[in-house]
Each structure stands twice: as C-alpha cells, then as structure tokens.
Amino acid sequence: MAHAYSATVKAGARRSFWPVLKDWLTTVDHKKIAILYLLGGTIFFAFGGIEALLIRYQLMFPEFDAIPAQLFNELITMHGTTMIFFVAMPLVFAFMNAVVPLQIGARDVAFPFVNALGFWLFFLGGLMLNLGWLFQAVPDAGWTAYVPLSGPEYGGFGINFYVMGLQISGLGTLIGAINFIVTIVNMRAPGMTFMRMPLFTWTSFITSVLILFAFPPLTIGLVLLMFDRLFGANFFDVSQGGNVVLWQHFFWIFGHPEVYILILPAFGIISEVVSTFAGKRLFGYSSMVFATVLIGFLGFMVWAHHMFTTGMGAVANALFSVATMLIAIPTGIKVFNWIFTLWGGKIRFTAANLFAVSFIPTFVMGGVDGGDAGVGAGELPVPRHVLRRGPLPLRHRRRHRHGPPGGLLLLVAEDVRPHAG
Amino acid sequence: MKRWYKAGRTALILAAAAMLLAGCGGALDPQGDRAKDQYFLIMLSFGIMVLVMLVVFTLFFTAVIRYRRRKGDTGDPKQVAGNHRLEIIWTVIPFMLILLLASFTVVFAFKHDEVIAAEDAVNVQVVGHQFWWEFNYTDHGIRTAQDLVLPADTWVNVELSSADVIHSFWIPQLTGKTDTNPGLTKTVAFKTGDPGVYLGKCAELCGPGHALMDFKVVVKSQDEFNAWLAGMKEPAPAPSTPAAAAGQEVFGNYCISCHAVESDKMSLGPNLKGFADRQTVGGFRENNDKWLREWIINPQEVKPGATMPAFGDMLSEEELDHLIEYIRTLK
Numbered sequence: 001m002a003h004a005y006s007a008t009v010k011a012g013a014r015r016s017f018w019p020v021l022k023d024w025l026t027t028v029d030h031k032k033i034a035i036l037y038l039l040g041g042t043i044f045f046a047f048g049g050i051e052a053l054l055i056r057y058q059l060m061f062p063e064f065d066a067i068p069a070q071l072f073n074e075l076i077t078m079h080g081t082t083m084i085f086f087v088a089m090p091l092v093f094a095f096m097n098a099v100v101p102l103q104i105g106a107r108d109v110a111f112p113f114v115n116a117l118g119f120w121l122f123f124l125g126g127l128m129l130n131l132g133w134l135f136q137a138v139p140d141a142g143w144t145a146y147v148p149l150s151g152p153e154y155g156g157f158g159i160n161f162y163v164m165g166l167q168i169s170g171l172g173t174l175i176g177a178i179n180f181i182v183t184i185v186n187m188r189a190p191g192m193t194f195m196r197m198p199l200f201t202w203t204s205f206i207t208s209v210l211i212l213f214a215f216p217p218l219t220i221g222l223v224l225l226m227f228d229r230l231f232g233a234n235f236f237d238v239s240q241g242g243n244v245v246l247w248q249h250f251f252w253i254f255g256h257p258e259v260y261i262l263i264l265p266a267f268g269i270i271s272e273v274v275s276t277f278a279g280k281r282l283f284g285y286s287s288m289v290f291a292t293v294l295i296g297f298l299g300f301m302v303w304a305h306h307m308f309t310t311g312m313g314a315v316a317n318a319l320f321s322v323a324t325m326l327i328a329i330p331t332g333i334k335v336f337n338w339i340f341t342l343w344g345g346k347i348r349f350t351a352a353n354l355f356a357v358s359f360i361p362t363f364v365m366g367g368v369d370g371g372d373a374g375v376g377a378g379e380l381p382v383p384r385h386v387l388r389r390g391p392l393p394l395r396h397r398r399r400h401r402h403g404p405p406g407g408l409l410l411l412v413a414e415d416v417r418p419h420a421g
Numbered sequence: 422m423k424r425w426y427k428a429g430r431t432a433l434i435l436a437a438a439a440m441l442l443a444g445c446g447g448a449l450d451p452q453g454d455r456a457k458d459q460y461f462l463i464m465l466s467f468g469i470m471v472l473v474m475l476v477v478f479t480l481f482f483t484a485v486i487r488y489r490r491r492k493g494d495t496g497d498p499k500q501v502a503g504n505h506r507l508e509i510i511w512t513v514i515p516f517m518l519i520l521l522l523a524s525f526t527v528v529f530a531f532k533h534d535e536v537i538a539a540e541d542a543v544n545v546q547v548v549g550h551q552f553w554w555e556f557n558y559t560d561h562g563i564r565t566a567q568d569l570v571l572p573a574d575t576w577v578n579v580e581l582s583s584a585d586v587i588h589s590f591w592i593p594q595l596t597g598k599t600d601t602n603p604g605l606t607k608t609v610a611f612k613t614g615d616p617g618v619y620l621g622k623c624a625e626l627c628g629p630g631h632a633l634m635d636f637k638v639v640v641k642s643q644d645e646f647n648a649w650l651a652g653m654k655e656p657a658p659a660p661s662t663p664a665a666a667a668g669q670e671v672f673g674n675y676c677i678s679c680h681a682v683e684s685d686k687m688s689l690g691p692n693l694k695g696f697a698d699r700q701t702v703g704g705f706r707e708n709n710d711k712w713l714r715e716w717i718i719n720p721q722e723v724k725p726g727a728t729m730p731a732f733g734d735m736l737s738e739e740e741l742d743h744l745i746e747y748i749r750t751l752k
C-alpha cells in the first residue's frame with residue numbers, strides 16, 4: 001500500500017512521531033481503537049480518582065473544613081459522572097473492541113469508521129464535561145442531576161457541561177453498540193451458530209442491545225433538561241405544569257440498565273478466565289446464555305427501585321421490589337455455574353485467575369446487599385446512595401476492579417501458554 | 422502460639438464487636454411502629470442474605486481449595502459441563518427465599534402507605550426549603566420550623582412538599598425517607614415512641630447546605646404537648662428588660678420582613694415563635710448565644726448556602742446584644 005512517506009522508509013526503520021500520531025488519530029482498526037479506549041479510560045480514571053481522594057480527605061474528620069461545601073458537591077458530581085461514563089464505559093468498549101471480532105473470527109467490526117467515531121465522541125464528551133473546571137462552572141447537582149436542583153432556577157452554569165458532555169459521549173456509545181450488534185449478528189465465522197459463540201461475545205451482544213434501548217431515554221432526558229435550562233421549556237417547571245419526578249423516571253430507565261451494561265461484559269470475562277484456568281468447559285453454557293438474557297430483560301423492569309422514596313405509592317413500590325428480587329435468580333445461576341466450572345477442575349492460580357476467582361465472593365457480597373436494597377418498599381431507612389445513586393461505589397468497584405484486570409491478564413496469558421484441551 | 426488460639430481470639434473479638442451494633446442507633450435502634458416494621462424487614466433480608474452467603478462461600482472455598490492443580494499434574498480434568506438436578510436446585514431454592522422476602526415486603530409496602538385516620542393523630546404539613554424545615558400544624562393553626570414537636574406514642578400524618586428543590590424527610594429512628602417534591606404532596610404516617618429528642622435529616626442532595634439541613638423531633642408526653650400547643654397560640658410576651666425592648670426594635674427594622682414571631686403568621690423564613698426553647702440554631706448548632714451571634718453575623722459561615730442575608734456589617738455590637746436578648750424572650 002502506498003503511503004506518502006513509504007518511499008523514504010527503509011525496511012525495519014522506525015517511523016517518526018508525526019506519522020505515528022496521525023495513524024493513531026485516524027485509525028479504524030478495532031485493536032488500536034481498543035487501546036485508545038483503554039488509554040482514554042485511564043486518563044479519566046486519574047481525574048475521577050483524584051476527585052475521590054479529595055472527597056475522602058474532607059470526610060476524614062468531623063467538622064473538617066478542608067473542602068468548602070460547594071466544591072464538595074462539585075467533587076461528588078464529577079467523581080460519579082466520570083467514573084461511570086468515562087472510566088467504566090470505555091473499559092467495557094475497550095474489551096469489546098479488542099476481543100469480540102477475534103472471538104467470532106471477523107476481520108474487524110461491521111462499521112470501522114463508526115467505531116472510531118464512537119471513540120472520539122466519548123473522548124470529546126469527557127473533555128466537555130471537564131471543561132467546567134476551567135471556567136469555574138463545574139456541575140454540582142450530583143451524577144444523577146435531579147431537577148429542580150439541576151434546572152434553570154436552582155442549577156448553576158456547570159450543569160450545561162454535564163448535559164452536553166453526556167449527550168455527546170452518549171451518542172458515541174449508542175453508535176458503538178449498534179456496531180457490535182451488527183458485527184455479532186452478521187460477521188460470525190461459518191459454523192459459529194449463536195449457541196456456539198464464546199460467553200464474552202454473548203455478553204457483549206446483550207450489553208449492546210441494552211445500550212441500544214437504555215441510552216435513548218438518557219438522550220431524551222438530557223434534551224428535556226437542556227431545553228428547560230437554555231430555551232425556556234417547562235418540562236420540569238412545576239409552576240407551568242411540569243413534573244420533577246419525570247426526570248427521575250427518564251434517568252433511571254437509563255440508569256438501571258446502565259449498571260447491567262457495565263457488569264455483563266465483566267461477567268463474560270469471568271466466564272472465559274475461570275473456564276480457561278480450571279481447565280474445564282464452562283458449566284451450563286445454555287443456562288449461562290439464558291440467565292444473561294434474562295438479566296438484561298429484567299434489568300428494564302426495575303428502574304423505580306431507585307425511586308422508592310419519591311412517593312409513587314404501594315403498588316409501584318411492591319412491583320418494583322419484587323422485580324428487583326427476581327433478578328437474583330438468574331444472577332445466582334451464573335454464580336453457581338462459575339463455582340461448578342471450578343469444581344472438579346485443575347485450577348491454576350495465574351494472575352488473571354486470581355482476579356477472576358476472587359471476583360466471585362466479592363460480587364456475591366455486593367450482590368446480596370442488592371437483595372437487601374430491593375426491600376425498599378417500606379421506604380426503608382437504607383442509606384440513600386444504596387437505592388438511589390445507582391451502583392454502590394463499593395459493589396461497583398468490586399466488580400470492576402476484578403473483572404477487567406483478569407480479562408487483560410487473560411488476553412496476555414492466552415498468547416503465551418499452550419491451550420488446554 | 423497455636424493457630425487455633427489466634428483464630429478463636431479473633432472470632433471472640435468479632436463477636437464482641439457485633440454487640441456494639443446495638444449502639445449504632447438510628448435505623449438500627451427503632452422507636453415507634455413504622456420504624457420497628459422496617460427494622461424487621463432489614464433483619465429478615467439480612468438473615469436471608471447471610472444464609473445465601475454462607476452456602477455460596479462454602480461451595481466456593483471448597484472448589485477453590487480442593488481442586489487446585491497439584492504440582493507436576495499437566496493433564497486435563499474430567500470435562501463435566503452440566504448437571505440438571507443441581508441447576509434445578511439452585512433455581513428453585515433462591516426462588517423460595519425470594520418468595521419469603523417478597524411476601525413480607527409487599528405486605529409492608531401496602532401497610533406503610535396508609536394514612537392514619539385516628540382521631541388523636543397529629544397532622545403536620547411539612548415543607549422543605551433550602552436549607553430548613555417548615556412545620557405547620559394545620560388542625561391548630563400553628564406554624565413553626567426546625568423542631569417538630571409531637572406527643573409520645575401517637576400516630577402522626579405528615580403531608581410532605583417542597584418550596585424549591587427536592588428534599589427528603591427522614592427521621593431514622595421513627596420513619597423511612599420520603600421525598601419532598603415541589604408541586605406534589607405525599608402524606609406519610611408514622612408513630613412516635615417514647616419522649617425524647619430524635620434526629621431528623623434531609624436525605625436528598627439539595628445544594629451546599631444539604632448535609633447540614635438537620636431538624637429535631639421533640640417528643641413530649643401528651644400533657645406537655647398540649648401545653649406546648651397552648652403556649653404557641655399565645656402572643657409573644659412583651660419584652661421585660663430595656664435591652665430586650667431595644668432588641669425588639671432592631672428586630673422590627675431588620676428581621677420582621679422574613680421572620681414572624683406569632684405562630685399564626687406566614688413568613689419567608691422560619692417562624693421564630695418559641696425560638697428560645699428550640700434545640701438548635703440553624704438546624705444543627707447548639708442553641709446558645711455564641712452560635713446565635715455567629716448565625717446572625719454571617720449565616721453562610723455557619724451553614725454554606727443559607728439564604729438569610731449576613732447582618733454583621735449592618736448591626737453594631739450593642740444592637741446585636743440587644744437583638745439576642747430579645748430573641749431569648751421568644752418562648
């Protein structure tokens with residue numbers, strides 16, 4: 001292939017900086033895009049991590065005045081928003097990009113250009129969100145941005161960066177998901193039926209479908225908020241007939257599937273790593289697939305468990321409580337299948353497998369307190385962040401600390417050791 | 422030291438530490454019927470979850486320890502990839518556990534959504550503001566703020582709404598959280614317990630002052646409550662000292678535009694009838710002259726985001742002294 005500089009490049013000579021940069025900025029190769037997602041996620045992880053450290057510093061001592069109240073609210077908002085949308089999501093996409101085409105035997109994804117576009121939209125969305133720091137207008141209404149605190153009357157200018165940043169990166173996420181759906185449906189190697197796909201591909205597929213249905217409500221909610229704030233609309237203006245709870249419905253119809261979007265790829269990684277290093281096939285492949293589909297489906301039925309305290313009434317509270325508890329069943333099936341993959345195996349405790357295996361009890365601890373939280377029907381005095389703020393910081397950290405590192409290490413390990421069985 | 426000595430000692434320490442849970446207070450020290458119901462649900466779900474964890478952890482640790490690859494063993498294990506009976510067991514048993522938890526949950530969901538129509542129930546209209554709580558006893562025509570005074574062992578219906586952003590009404594020992602939404606009202610019932618002072622908190626991010634938007638629930642015996650009601654309806658006593666009288670004049674010049682001192686009057690800011698008997702200044706500071714002074718001089722220093730203007734530059738030291746002495750007469 002002819003490149004502008006190839007005439008002057010000798011065999012084996014290293015390329016200079018600018019061509020390399022141009023390559024990375026314009027690449028449509030899924031493997032390079034995976035690395036870009038990884039790097040982008042890591043950069044924002046530094047931001048979110050520093051925000052977390054500052055929050056913890058302020059909370060170390062009673063009556064401590066290290067961080068003023070306004071800045072504190074900005075920190076908690078930015079930490080949550082950054083970690084969910086600009087760390088965990090890109091890591092998910094990094095793994096999907098790196099692994100899925102290889103697992104199904106495709107040369108690349110279905111729409112490579114759209115794939116690259118999706119990355120750049122995510123990255124620029126993250127920059128947009130953080131622009132507020134430069135203009136002393138940082139979003140401060142929490143990562144859930146409830147109205148009217150985030151609205152035109154009570155919300156500061158910083159909320160605009162939140163709205164724009166998430167809208168832009170959300171678009172990138174959506175097109176990325178469509179890409180993977182088409183790739184997985186259309187580009188599997190001959191002979192690879194759906195029920196022969198590796199588990200990580202399955203979970204990536206279901207994740208992509210969740211994104212397809214969950215992100216539009218967020219898009220809509222952000223549009224409504226943007227119009228209220230910038231163009232004088234009245235969606236959430238009570239004096240003009242608007243309803244403040246409406247935002248919460250839109251946000252959580254997105255927000256609950258979002259946490260399944262974040263965890264299902266990690267589940268896929270665990271299935272791959274555990275089965276590889278136990279030397280055994282995954283226990284109960286079809287039930288694993290079925291359980292994952294059920295989790296995805298039920299994930300759309302439970303959003304109002306983030307709204308138990310809003311006063312929806314007994315019927316709604318009861319229904320959403322029961323639906324929340326039901327998700328424990330397919331999730332339990334998955335956990336037992338992992339344990340019984342290990343059972344009777346010959347387990348090697350490589351670095352990858354240490355992460356994956358320790359994920360199991362960690363996730364069970366996190367998951368059971370979801371069961372406790374589902375009992376919110378009595379407007380339980382459970383700490384707000386458990387029910388409302390989406391993934392518990394602890395539960396979520398547990399899942400994501402263990403899944404992706406295990407997966408990354410597996411990718412490396414797979415290359416260097418002979419395949420078992 | 423033998424290993425089991427160490428393990429036993431650790432277990433004992435953990436068991437002792439668990440006893441300390443009783444000192445946790447808040448939702449784990451429920452008073453009143455509603456909170457006790459909710460405590461039961463917490464314990465039931467917690468018990469079920471501990472059971473689940475014990476089973477799963479036993480299986481997990483057995484698998485991980487027993488089936489380690491032994492040194493030098495390079496062969497492949499037997500490829501068992503399914504067991505119908507097991508799969509049915511671990512679907513059915515969790516389903517039954519959920520049935521148990523769900524039945525209690527549903528029953529309580531309906532029970533706790535009832536408003537209590539009892540004759541002696543106290544009805545209070547609660548309005549959340551940035552960053553204080555307004556309490557109106559609609560049956561008695563009394564308006565007050567920050568201290569929710571209630572009789573012991575009585576059902577209370579609170580009609581919740583907000584004047585600005587979403588707040589959330591929470592008294593950990595008495596009732597779960599319910600949001601106060603602008604433009605919507607929601608009535609919730611709870612029963613008070615023994616006399617005492619209970620902590621109330623705002624449980625929904627509402628701005629810089631959110632963390633400090635506390636209120637107190639002062640539960641008195643029925644007689645004391647009736648006396649309080651009667652006292653609130655009486656007009657404020659005339660100031661008895663010249664300093665207090667001067668303070669009343671200062672109040673009239675600076676404060677009356679936002680604060681009423683008669684309990685039947687509406688006002689922009691908290692109604693100050695009975696302020697001298699309240700538990701706190703600004704909702705969370707001890708009600709003494711030092712904090713009152715700091716509050717009037719610069720409310721935002723005490724509670725960031727407070728909407729009351731700062732009067733430090735507008736009042737001389739003497740005026741401030743007089744004002745405080747007047748405020749101390751507001752019983």
